[in-house]
Amino acid sequence: MNTDAQSLDLSRRAFLAGAAGASICVIAPSARATPEAMAQAITDFTGGKPVKEGRVVVDIPVLLESGHSVPTIVRVDSPMSPQNYVRAIALFNERNPQPNVGVFHLTPRSGRAWVSTRIRLGDSQKVVAVAQMSDGSFASGSIDVIVTLPACVEGA
Amino acid sequence: MARALINVPAKAKKGEIVEIKTLLSHPMETGFRPAADGKLVPRNIIKRFVCTYDGEAVFSADLFPAISANPFLSFTLVATNSGVITFSWTDDNDETQVQTAKIEVV
């Protein structure tokens, strides 16, 4: 049993309760990541170095029938030679409870800069992948996806 | 013990890039989900995955609660020599599960 949806509902209640009581209490911690939180998580990964857009493809269908297990492929244009390879691929989102999804560490023995996994997306949002190259530079790619629900879910 | 499914081609040509697939049974509890009593279920996720090929780490991953339950990871490796490929998953309690597969390189 799950679910993220329930946890988001709880978060929303917590947020509404917080909002209602805002005049009398301190601000509650953010219920979700935000584009700003994602930007900060990316900065933590890159150490503030510049990130060039391109060379990185996040392959997720734009329209998703469920956010619970989203097949996600990231590939980076790289020769993956001992001299020139992708050292790491980090995956981020902007509207889950946390901005981090995963960091994948590759080596020249990977052969291809390619990783496939399944992720949770609590809502329609942007998913960003940032690749760290062996020369220390960074590149990124992103996709905006729409998350829908199947009919007659358990938590309805 | 959690169940794991792994796909490593039994045979490969030297220098061939092979696709590896792994699937582990694990709830990946996010720590954000309330139980029936309204209290949050404590976080319990696979936080680290390592794949070694003849003892050398060739692929690894740091995972967060946004990875789906029953974590699936697929990646590629260069088939360099016949040997053992080891997969290990470590959870929040620092318990590690190890699984191995053999590859024959011709």
Added chain:
Amino acid sequence: MRAQWILPACVMLLAANSARAEIPLHERKSGAEFMSPQTQAMQADDVSNPGMLAALDGEAFWKQKAGAANKACADCHGPAEESMKGVSARYPAFNASASKPIDVQGQVNQCRSERQQAAPFRFESRELLALTTYIGLQSRGMPVSPPDDERLTLFRERGKALFNQRLGQLNFSCAHCHEDNWGRKLGSAPIPQAHANSYPIYRLEWQDVGSLQRRLRNCMTGVRAEAYSYGSPEFIELELFLAARARGMSVETPGVRP
């Protein structure tokens, strides 16, 4: 949340079409055909299909001794690959000692009590789902073949009546969605024909495997009805009718569904 706009939408589409017709055999489609290519691929490959983890679990339970009799399923039945082949394709079946039809999970629990002298598994327990998934897997690719047993007829007819019975605050029957309006959409989700040829399924929403009864309970919640209890006669009757309705379709266990 999203349900708030799904409900008016489905009231409208159901009002548009109220003629009742059984789906002809050549038009029968598995729920898998209504899924995204990604979810189809997840089901199609055994190392990608999370339901196979439950089947692996089931294989272990099959060989594990249990109860006062200290017997494993394998001690009586031998390798499941042989003895369980086709079993899930023909269940529910009439059980003479119980004088009523039982489904595979009922049969597993009857073996537990009578042969192994062990406590029955809870509905939706890991053990029961694992064993029924493993048993179901042995019928994968075989046609759904409900037995031609006249002792089942009355129960199957009751199941058919339940399938066509309006229920819940929305006052819909199963047939309103799954016979009259399959292929159309409920919100963004396609309405499948509701064939029970893939259970237990790994439902992405559940992030786990679950039984046909769990899925039927989700449907009942969807129409705002009070769901039948696990193991109730109504569910067995519905399962009997659904098996007849899916006759000839391939068993897909373990299916993956959104």
